[in-house]
Amino acid sequence: MEDVKIGVYICHCGLNIADTVDVEEVSKYAATLPAVAVSRNYKFMCSDPGQSMIKEDIKELGLNRVVVASCSPLMHEPTFRHAIQEAGVNPYLFEMANIREHCSWITEDHKEATEKAKALVSAAVRRVYYHQPLEIREVPVNPNTLIIGGGIAGIQAALEIADSEHKVYLVERDPSIGGHMIQFDKTFPTLDCSACILTPKMSSVGMHPYIELMTYSEVEEISGFVGSFKAKIRKKARYVDEDKCNGCGVCITKCPWKAASEFDMGLGERKAIYTPFAQAVPNIPVIDTEHCAYFLKGKCRACEKFCELGAIDFEQVDQIVEIEVGNIIVATGYDSLDPTPITQYGYGKFDNVYTGLEFERICNAVGPTSGKIVLRDGSEPKSVAILHCVGSRDENYHEYCSRVCCMYALKYSHLIKERTDAEVYQMYIDMRCFGKGYEEFYKRLSEEGVNFIRGKAAEVTDRAINEDEEGKLIVCGEDTLLCKIIRVPVDMVILATALEPRADAAEVGKLLTISRSADGFFLERHPKLDPVATMTDGVFIAGCCQGPKDIPDTVAQASAAAARVLALISKGKVELEAATAVIDEGKCSGCRICNLLCPYSAISYIEDEKVSRINEALCKGCGVCVAACPSGAITHKQFTTEEITAEIEGVLV
């Protein structure tokens, strides 16, 4: 081994480490360890002066190995590797000892912490001695991008990337893009018509030369890694030829078969051949085989008869499309909580109890009631109650706050006041009006005469106790500001139901190897400083799939994710993990155990040589194969037996 000179740097991390660990003592101890040329301690190693300290020592003292005892490598391993690289030392001749998350942050005992810190530093010093320089490989970044989900988040991200003249594949599982936003009537606080602001963007997506739009499609398989992903997409059969159809809609008019409209939340109907709404992009209908008489009984075929362009194709089959992209943005959105299990609110039991999304459709001009706010029997309500926090801020359902409900409750109040003479009552716990123009909107609604009752509704009942309550739905609860039980008889109840993760979020997470936080939404890399990246390089998240949020925040995240992707595309290359595994083919017996174990499918069996070989570009250095190989033929470049035993020695000595 060439003359090894190790520099050891103990970080105080302000008081995070220094308050518990005696950094002076550890630093002095480190100076006594074998091959240590210099040992220092400093307040913030990751700062500029901290890094300069290392670079200076490398220059002056000819250091060829560096140990930094500070925080988790997840925080600053790249920082220090970069620093020593700048000073001319291979970034892999570096080791970090975590004396913060693994030491000072888990005990208040100073003596214990200092002893452990010493042991960790000793281990790191002995291990780094055996590190070898590794070559960092770069792979090109495929400039195409896959965006999963065609709601406002997906649409925004797609347009941002496509406008920079890079190709985007936008995959949406519904027959049209638009997501939940296209279901809304007006948006708070501006009361912009949702469709009016969204359809131009949808149109742009449909016409964009750089966007390949695949609707009624789902991603089935993803393989690869940042810069080169391969995806298999299933384009479900529409039974309508996209190249021939011109969206005239005659087939829809002539179809005699009906079904409940998903777009109208079951409140309205659509045909068996349908587009979900009039401004659908693409404006190409889809046949619902579960309600189409041809698919069920072999009859009808009216759509085929009347289509002048012969675009109906009952023989169509699902198509599998394979694409290659460099980055993926997940923008799969949210589901609305089903309040049926919350029996005390009577959803599903009483006719006139609605969820938020159902009420949106009622308000919408092209909804099931043509925008008239009416009860199930068609009459106008004289009073409406809006119940906040249904399934949100509630340990029994979702602990989190759904963020948008206070605002849309105000919006509904406005629409009800505008279109009817009804009294509006809001049963709230807090009024969360945090955004730009939101508090002003709240003031406006107060001035419009909306009644605010502070108290979480305990029950919605039809059991009247006096004449005034007969035939009404009575919302019961405590008015906490008046300290009295209140019974509010109303005609209509709107439940501000929680936003929850999509029902298949777990499967989608597995598909993309991204995790979810405890609340079930996709996990961001850092809640404050990295909200659109995930722990998987090259996979980004945007919009409500990361957590409930309003449209402005969704758009901001979508643009952020797009910017991240464009940065990678612009750089054009990605550095691969150099600390990978390698098979000694002389020792390999060809048993192939490693092939099946590799989570990244990086190992293949070479038939004519009867050995397995690792694809360095795919290998992430997880070490599973190293541990599993019965012949001991696989070594990990930074976890050799020498290195590991030295590390263990360091802890024990």
Added chain:
Amino acid sequence: MDVLSPYKEATDVILEAGGEPIKSCYQCGLCTGICPWNLVRSFLVRRIMHEAQLGATDFGSEDVWTCVTCRACVQRCPRGVEIIDVMRAMRRAVASLGIGVVPDALRISAKNIAGVGNPLGEAPEKRDDWAKDFKVKSFASGTEILYFPCCVPSYDPDVKTVARSTATIFNKLKIDYGLIGTEAKCCGESIRKAGYEDTFQSLAQNNISLFTNNGVRTVVVSSPHCYHTFKNEYPELGGKFEVIHITQYLASLIEKGKLKLSKEINKKVIYSDPCYLGRHNDVYDEPRKVLQSIPGLELIEFPDAREDGLCCGGGGGRIWMDTPKGERFSDIRVEQAVAKGADIIAVACPYCFLNYRDSVLSMGKAETMQVKDIAELVAEAI
């Protein structure tokens, strides 16, 4: 000028007595909205939490003793606040620190329990007298089941029929069971809820030693209150036994085909879920299964049943307190039962038995409405 300033010393008293849950309360008011007391008068559960948070609790108020610990509030609380523990903490502060006044009737029952081991103040030697003509043996090590009837069926002249019916059933089926004897004391569940923690600890130790020394493994109980404390509170004090409520036991015997009910009871029977079987311990189905196995019996439900069931008013130690007419939950239930056309109110708890009996009598419905424990009905149908 009536100005409030936070008085942390009072808050600390409640916190130390077990009132930590007040910290999680975010004052939504759901508890008040759902509390059955607000059907008959004003009882602001939420305000009591906030008063405790700021040390403004009025320890002399009757509100300290109002809660029946039915769990309707805890069940729905969005912050998971253990409101019953807070009520208990306030009462503990009064009972042990003497800050306020314990209601008379409760004080007497507490004295009885502490003195002679049962709330009625009866002689301990007479605890098993109900079984005189019933050939019930004493529990000994190796006996399969300990039958623990609860102080009320043991001593109350009317409610003795519950214990007797149970013994009848067990004897007919030749179940291997016994009574633990007159050293047994009250299970202590209710007196603990009333704030008498030391009394409870001493009762529990007495019973745990008694059961353990006699090799008790399985206890079958008639009262959901005994069920609750034996199952959930005795284990951390060293008493780990298998605890089964009589309705669960009967249901399992029916399922195994060991209990066959052949005599008809052609009545409309409405079942009242006891709070301590239902909301406290999730037992809703077994009692119904047993009733539905009785030939000719038509089981009907209260408008609020199962998780939404209305408390009879007996929990939290209130069984020993006076509730003025017009504020009795059991009166409301009797009205509901009459409206549903029921002939019999079926109960599975001695406190429900007492309350419904009293309500039926005081409302003049005794001619048309009967109150029967499930064990009684099964004994009639065997």
